Amino acid sequence: VLNGTKMWITNGSVADVAVVWARTDDGIRGFVVPTDTPGFSAPEIKKKMSLRASVTSELVLEDVRLPGTALLPEAKGLNGPLSCLSEARFGIVFGSLGAARECLETAITYAQSRRLFDKPLAAYQLTQQKLADMALELGKGMLLAVHLGRIKDAGTIRNEQVSLGKLNNVRESIAIARECRTILAANGITLEYPVIRHANNLESVLTYEGTSEVHQLVIGQALTGESAFR
Numbered sequence: 001v002l003n004g005t006k007m008w009i010t011n012g013s014v015a016d017v018a019v020v021w022a023r024t025d026d027g028i029r030g031f032v033v034p035t036d037t038p039g040f041s042a043p044e045i046k047k048k049m050s051l052r053a054s055v056t057s058e059l060v061l062e063d064v065r066l067p068g069t070a071l072l073p074e075a076k077g078l079n080g081p082l083s084c085l086s087e088a089r090f091g092i093v094f095g096s097l098g099a100a101r102e103c104l105e106t107a108i109t110y111a112q113s114r115r116l117f118d119k120p121l122a123a124y125q126l127t128q129q130k131l132a133d134m135a136l137e138l139g140k141g142m143l144l145a146v147h148l149g150r151i152k153d154a155g156t157i158r159n160e161q162v163s164l165g166k167l168n169n170v171r172e173s174i175a176i177a178r179e180c181r182t183i184l185a186a187n188g189i190t191l192e193y194p195v196i197r198h199a200n201n202l203e204s205v206l207t208y209e210g211t212s213e214v215h216q217l218v219i220g221q222a223l224t225g226e227s228a229f230r
């Protein structure tokens with residue numbers, strides 16, 4: 001019998017099945033919960049200004065009674081949920097850069113066509129400095145992602161390395177999106193261009209799959225051997 005609530009679950013109110021990790025007498029265990037089970041509800045979270053294309057919900061479980069077959073048989077303790085998280089975080093190492101790349105491509109095209117005084121915005125040194133620095137961070141992030149992909153394929157990747165990739169690539173991607181926004185200036189704040197949408201969505205990405213702060217703590221612990229989580 002499961003009881004509890006969890007805020008901020010992507011697709012929570014459209015899913016047929018929820019995977020729920022719960023504290024039990026036998027430690028942390030995973031459960032497959034059909035969302036039409038009595039006692040389960042998933043009210044939608046309204047007024048989001050970020051990741052508006054997907055539904056985000058609260059999961060509420062009130063005396064949700066499940067058969068023994070709902071229990072994931074092998075996952076015990078924190079390793080189950082953490083290994084799921086490491087997979088999702090790894091995807092974000094690449095995905096965040098996709099958003100940054102579209103922003104940068106948009107900013108370059110825009111700067112080439114927008115004329116200020118007698119020449120294109122792209123011909124001003126300050127614009128080129130911004131573009132060069134963004135291309136640098138995008139390229140470094142891509143190399144980091146490819147490197148992490150290779151060590152993941154080799155089966156040697158460690159959680160703190162995934163943290164490093166998630167922290168860096170989301171941080172740099174949101175910085176790129178915001179810098180591109182300045183190149184588009186007023187046009188940067190409209191949905192006529194993809195930049196403000198990516199910047200807003202990256203605000204969520206900065207928080208989910210481990211906040212930047214928590215990834216800093218993971219890396220800090222790996223470097224020092226000291227846990228600073230609490």
Ligand SMILES: Cc1cc2nc3c(=O)[nH]c(=O)nc-3n(C[C@H](O)[C@H](O)[C@H](O)COP(=O)(O)OP(=O)(O)OC[C@H]3O[C@@H](n4cnc5c(N)ncnc54)[C@H](O)[C@@H]3O)c2cc1C
Nearest residue numbers: 008009010051056204207208209210211212213214229230
């Ligand atoms: C659009 C969206 C979709 C989401 N989808 C999902 C989903 O599908 N599944 C899911 O499980 N979650 C999902 N989340 C939730 C997300 O994982 C959490 O928001 C995130 O883990 C942070 O938790 P919190 O918001 O409760 O922040 P809090 O835990 O309240 O953190 C507040 C601040 O304190 C910092 N902090 C927390 N702990 C420490 C510490 N020990 N030391 C120092 N600083 C600390 C945090 O970094 C943050 O800056 C989603 C969130 C969003 C915005």
